[in-house]
Amino acid sequence: MKIYTFPDAKRRNFWFKKILWRHVVGIFVAAFALFPLLWMASAAFDVTGQLSTQHLIPTHHGLSNFSTLFGNKEKPFLTWVRNSLVIAFSAAAMQIVIGAAAAYPLSRQKFRGRKVTLTMILIVQMFPQLLAATTLFLIINSFGKTFAILGLGHQLPLIFIFGGGALGVNTWMLKGFFDTIPTEIDEAATIDGASHFLIFSRIIVPLAAPVFVVTSLLSFIGILNEYLITSVILGLDGRNMTVAVGLQQFIYGQYAKNWGPFAAGALLATIPVFTLFIFLQRFLVSGLVSGSAKG
């Protein structure tokens, strides 16, 4: 294909009229988008650790904020990281397993009550668990009176809360994806004598792997980000907290004092999520966009 090229003068003119201002807008918006990230990174390496004297390029840089952060015995950052990972991994895994299991019959089988089930899930989605935080607290409190490990201050009930809300979170998205897998494949497998469980585990799940990547990542980040229910169930005891709750307790009302070490912790917690996100953004973007285009 031959590409039509402008004469030089015309091309420059075009660049000025149509391209230049786009770059100007782009740079401003980029500055806005990156603003807190840049200052967070800069504060993490600024050895003065002060909010009031911080410059974007720190004049004295070093790693002292990190050692302060790790040296704090009352605010055990590494324990928080471990708590966060345990909770987010288990709950996200639970969400995916439950969501996929529920999406399979809803996508593949005709049964009475299918429509009702789908509508009910949609309605439940309208009422986020967040709103019932008060009663979740009371319920988990009464759980704890019979089974200590299911009570307040333990991770297990929190995992069940996040994992248990799964049906309202992922089912529609997964069902939508399962619908795009041709039914001929499982019909053929049925004729060959495969059971429904074999079809689900050996055919549908492997074919839907990309959408599992997206939903599990979104679930994982969503749980890491949760503050309200987490703080209510785990309480504000030093060793129990997650990164999100712990860093909030660490910095709240003490911006002047703890800014540097806080930024160091925030940066450490951001890096893995950020990398994962940028690495998988292609999937995420196409997932969101195809979701929107379908209406």
Place this chain on the structure above:
Amino acid sequence: MKVRDLRAKSFKFVLSYIVIFALLTMALRFIQNRSWFLGFFFLISSFLVGYIYTLQKKVPSKYLLPGFLLLFLFHIYPAVFSGYVAFTNDSNGHQISKSDAIASIIESSNIPASDIPPIEFRAATEDSTKKLFVTFQYPAGKYWVGNTSTLREVGSANPTGFTILNFSQTQSMANDLGNIQVHMAGGLIFSPQDFKTLQAGKPVLVYNVAKDELTNIESGVVYRPNNNGQMVSAEGEALDPGWKQNVGLRNFTSIIQNKEIRKPLLAVLAWTIINAILIIILSFLFGLCLALIFNFPRLASKRIYRTIFIVPMAIPNVLSVLVWAGLFTTQTGVIDRLFHTDIPWLTDSLWARIAVLIVELWLTFPYMFLITTGAIQAIPKEVVEAAEIDGASVFKSFRMIKLPLVMRTLAPLLVASMAMALNNFGAIYLLTGGGPTFPNTNGNAGATDILISYTYKLAFNGQEGNNYGLASALSILNFILVGGISIYGLRRMKTMEGIN
């Protein structure tokens, strides 16, 4: 093949029975502890598991059951339970049943029983459990060994199975010893006074079941239950703890009638709605403009820009909001220093609201940018070209063709975003804590509080104790608000689809 089938089947049965057994055990434990609902729930669950996985043959229910049981227990039941708590006075000091509350009041109304002289005791540990006990003689000739939870009559002063501690060992247990209260018959309580003697105490309050009142046998003061689950004397002296009881519509009427609650609540409600509407409009317009500007094929670096624009989505929100809060600090914060201003962000009502909007815009515009880009790219090229051939201006082709098409695809997502914006707890609570606080208000309501953050404060951060009942009543209000807007949005969408 057959062997494999058989193995799979037997594995399935064994697994089902293990689950059924576990659920039944849990049910029994809950029933033992008088948690009726939970016991009932686990009982039903175990029957359902048994029926669905071992008796019937239908496939869909086998896949749906685990999800539904968990959804019910951790999502639907809490929501419905809010409806119940909203009609009670559940709050700090009002969490136990009436009989437990009265027992607790009586037990703590302990005064020294002057008619019983101090009793000698020796500390001992049980050999099997290593738990601390006291052993004593009361009345003469009757030997006892006991601690707070247990009391046993024994044959002699040196009971078998126990090791008597010597004086220095006893001293080293001082803390544990101080907590021991032995409950004897007749309401008497023996507690260590020093390392050698027990002091006898007896309750000064006596409960009369028929009249439902407590009487102080020394002063003669009578306490009767008031309408808020507490024993109160005629002079207004209240005894703690109170108990949980049904208060009917009082939580709701107090929202309307009590000025201290109503005034801040109306402000909070207004800001909840205004904030949600403003942020949806702002961030949708911002995202749409960016999508139009950067969906330009000849812009070579548009992919780099797109990656940078979605950075806010890649940072854990909780952390980025906390960073923003630092940057917004007046004077010493980066923003004021950068622009050489002295703006009371976060401490002045108006500026705090602006700061909230800025942060929410930062959090939400990447999503809006992505979905509008997707929607614009999904518009068939022919439609736009046809408009251009017909001589439509850029603006007109946007307004008459692109915008309606974009709106149609995005309407459901916008409704969902609206529902999220109504409950954006993190962005507000972590940035401003809902503050600056209105003066003289119940439960700390502030200028940037939305319903959910105000509810959280009432339930878990209250100045006058945690009020779960009132918080649940507000949750119900919030449920209605969010549900109403979602349903309205969905219905609007349906009519829109009908027109197009």
